Amino acid sequence: MAAMKPRTGDGPLEVAKEGRGIVLRMPLEGGGRLVVEMNADEAGALGDAIKECLG
Secondary structure, eight states: OOOOOOOOOOSOOEEEEETTEEEEEEEOTTSSEEEEEEOHHHHHHHHHHHHHHHO
16 A cells, blocks of 8 residues: 655745746645636736735
């Protein structure tokens, strides 16, 4: 039987342009990754929302 390996964040935060979309891959604290595909307008809106939270 294979040994269970602990899950980690599975790599760094990545943002890449793939085709027409922008793909965000974010490691999660409990393991695995959140993968979100968005267009340029959505990415801009996300960036603006994050900047507002930071101050």
